[in-house]
Amino acid sequence: MAILSFLFHSRQWRDSLEAARPALYRVAYAWCRDAALADDLVQEATTKALERGDQLRDPTRFKGWLFAILSRCWHDHLRARHPHEDIDELADEYLAGGSTPPEEAERRQTIARVRAAVARLPVGQRQVLTLVDLEEFGYAEVGDILAIPMGTVMSRLHRARRALREDLLRVESAAPLWRVK
């Protein structure tokens, strides 16, 4: 039944790529905070994944392999815009100060505030944080995806959460939506 295996695998492959799109989009959006760009990045990543299927040596690493491609797509995009800067240290400065419209519902405000805080993180920290929190990748997997040592994963995650805590708690103290104590 080699034909059945053939079809099963080809369909599985295509379905896997399709099924991964929402997760890829979510993380791409968390990285760049731009719906159109996130869409482009996902499209580029899935196209590359189709073309480079032979580079995936271990099928169980499919998801991490896909996110590594997505990460490289985004880095290429950033590199083109910031040729002389350290990509990992880039942050979206234009979001500083937060411009959440006051008429938005509280929940929306909370979401917008967290997203803005995430966007203010340097790229390297933002990627580690979103891969761990949104996709629940293990530290070792994140290290593989971003091609960085595990120690760097851990230190970036620590710095990212510390920055978020300070950022979010400062605002919370003015208008408490959730409390720590």
Next chain:
Amino acid sequence: MKHEISDEQLNAFVDDELDATDRNRVLRAMAVDGDLAQRACTLRLVKEQVRHAYAEPSAAPSRQRPARPWRALAMALMLAGAAVGGWIARDQVGTGSDMLARKADTGHVILHLAAWDERRARIALDDAEGLLRTAREAGQPIDVELVANRGGLDLLRTGVSPHADRIARLRAEHPNFALIACGQTVEHLREKGLAVHLLPGTRVASSALEQIVTRMSQGWSYVRV
């Protein structure tokens, strides 16, 4: 520090990345150090905030994408096929397809489309084309029958099928590609007063089920799309 739990370790605790020994160490330390427990709690809250902030899609991908080019799909099919016998390098793809064709020497596949679904209809044709082309390129053509019934019959109806041109091209390129309509579905539509015109070359079987059973008893591979 009395317990020597680093911030990195505390994060690893929150992310469930510690092994049992280290996890116990952190738990014991938290039992006697309220401040440490508080920091873990705060980290957990930050994590939850982030998850919550992206729990629902912010904006659906806005643009409709064109269908993927067949070349890329063909390559994916080839590669996926190669996966059956283990992953191979790009420069060995030719070898992979040979191997595939040798394995596929039963040479007969029946594809079954039983409901109308734009995506599945496309997949059925992609599968048919991928199989026919790959096998032919490997020098060992195979027979592929596409059997359609119920809503799936629309794929084979003149004036209804959105893929009539593609099917005609496939038929012209591959004489070993056959179209089979379910006689019962055709009858059913006519009873409802609908005119049923099938694409050129479509054969009507007494029923899809019967055709499938017959083919399977003859050793064909059956694939429901």
